[in-house]
Amino acid sequence: MIEFRIDPRSGVAPYRQLVQQVRQALRLGLLHEGDQLPTVKDVVAQVAINPNTVLKAYRELEHEGLVAGRPGRGTFVTRSLADESLAAHQALRGDLARWLGKARQAGLDDDSIAALFESTFRATADEDVA
Amino acid sequence: MTALATDDVGKRYGRRWALRNCTLEVPEGRVVGLVGANGAGKTTLLHLAVGLLEPSEGAITVLGGRPGAGADQLARVGFLAQDAPVYPSLTVGEHLRLGRQLNPRWDRDLTDGRIARLGLDLGQRAGKLSGGQRSQLALTLAMGKRPELLVLDEPVSSLDPLARREFLGDLMELVAEHGPTVVLSSHLLSDVERVCDHLVVLAQGQVRLEGPVDELLASHRVLTGPRRDTRSLPSGQHLVQESHTDRQTTLLVRTTEPILDPRWTVADIGLEELVLAYMSRPATDGPAAELAAVPS
Numbered sequence: 206m207i208e209f210r211i212d213p214r215s216g217v218a219p220y221r222q223l224v225q226q227v228r229q230a231l232r233l234g235l236l237h238e239g240d241q242l243p244t245v246k247d248v249v250a251q252v253a254i255n256p257n258t259v260l261k262a263y264r265e266l267e268h269e270g271l272v273a274g275r276p277g278r279g280t281f282v283t284r285s286l287a288d289e290s291l292a293a294h295q296a297l298r299g300d301l302a303r304w305l306g307k308a309r310q311a312g313l314d315d316d317s318i319a320a321l322f323e324s325t326f327r328a329t330a331d332e333d334v335a
Numbered sequence: 336m337t338a339l340a341t342d343d344v345g346k347r348y349g350r351r352w353a354l355r356n357c358t359l360e361v362p363e364g365r366v367v368g369l370v371g372a373n374g375a376g377k378t379t380l381l382h383l384a385v386g387l388l389e390p391s392e393g394a395i396t397v398l399g400g401r402p403g404a405g406a407d408q409l410a411r412v413g414f415l416a417q418d419a420p421v422y423p424s425l426t427v428g429e430h431l432r433l434g435r436q437l438n439p440r441w442d443r444d445l446t447d448g449r450i451a452r453l454g455l456d457l458g459q460r461a462g463k464l465s466g467g468q469r470s471q472l473a474l475t476l477a478m479g480k481r482p483e484l485l486v487l488d489e490p491v492s493s494l495d496p497l498a499r500r501e502f503l504g505d506l507m508e509l510v511a512e513h514g515p516t517v518v519l520s521s522h523l524l525s526d527v528e529r530v531c532d533h534l535v536v537l538a539q540g541q542v543r544l545e546g547p548v549d550e551l552l553a554s555h556r557v558l559t560g561p562r563r564d565t566r567s568l569p570s571g572q573h574l575v576q577e578s579h580t581d582r583q584t585t586l587l588v589r590t591t592e593p594i595l596d597p598r599w600t601v602a603d604i605g606l607e608e609l610v611l612a613y614m615s616r617p618a619t620d621g622p623a624a625e626l627a628a629v630p631s
Contacts, residue, residue: 249507256511
């Protein structure tokens with residue numbers, strides 16, 4: 206079972222924070238196929254948020270095919286995100302480290318690197334959508 | 336069904352209008368945050384909703400009936416007044432017994448369970464409780480009657496941060512389990528953002544903004560760019576707030592269309608910023624009508 210938290214200062218909508226936390230837990234292998242997510246009642250009592258926020262997050266996860274609701278029993282994980290990409294992490298991390306080295310050599314400071322990554326990430330994400 | 340509907344409601348004290356031109360519609364099952372400066376008319380609106388006050392003009396409907404009309408209507412509405420009033424000379428246990436005897440739908444499991452979890456002593460006189468404990472007792476009583484509409488006037492203002500979180504958690508648990516409509520007023524916008532899915536902003540006795548939180552946030556954008564005249568905004572962009580320096584212009588606009596002008600940097604808005612913008616907006620002629628004209 207995972208425990209949610211809501212950061213009011215993150216600027217990220219609360220339902221999106223819940224979605225991200227489930228995805229993160231799936232990626233890190235903290236949640237496996239068949240695991241149950243906390244019930245709506247438990248989540249709202251624990252983190253004091255509107256039940257519709259939790260429902261919306263669970264609906265989105267369901268839509269993504271990551272969880273499925275079983276009537277009267279709860280919401281369960283149907284797919285893991287961990288094993289699919291974990292193997293590739295090592296090589297990608299190496300590439301990224303080399304790239305970061307080059308960026309620093311070129312005189313970019315941390316903020317510039319983050320900004321460059323962010324804008325490139327967004328540009329390529331937009332291309333994927335288009 | 337509509338839990339709470341007001342049609343051009345006004346309330347006058349002597350010559351002063353505490354609330355005017357108030358038209359609202361709150362669907363059932365919502366958790367409504369009522370926000371506004373002190374004296375904006377929040378308590379007046381809540382008192383009208385529970386039947387403690389009669390409107391000077393207009394009509395108000397609660398769960399399909401007139402507020403406070405008869406025992407049946409009263410049983411369906413729970414109200415927690417601002418200072419969490421309890422009977423000082425009665426004990427906690429006597430409050431629970433009174434609630435049980437006076438309310439046909441009393442939920443004993445809920446109230447007894449809650450009092451036990453809060454660690455309140457049944458033999459303690461309510462007058463000896465701390466402010467926070469008194470609020471918790473009063474909320475327990477309001478929850479215990481299992482209302483279809485629960486009206487809370489600044490329920491967390493006297494609570495410490497931990498008690499506040501527990502209080503809101505319990506309230507949300509009740510909503511998840513039994514689905515009452517909740518209307519609560521608060522100055523704490525971070526709490527409103529957490530627990531409310533519907534927002535009403537009052538200022539100077541008038542409704543400045545009203546609607547589902549998601550829709551309100553999705554239909555407002557902050558634009559920053561080089562200084563320019565705002566009279567040339569596209570027709571689909573309704574100007575809420577503007578500020579200018581000698582070089583820069585910052586606007587808050589209400590629109591459902593994408594911002595196409597490349598000179599603007601476009602940002603989403605948070606609930607707190609949105610509420611403050613509408614609270615500080617000067618009164619205009621017929622703000623409700625003006626806002627209603629914007630498609631959402």
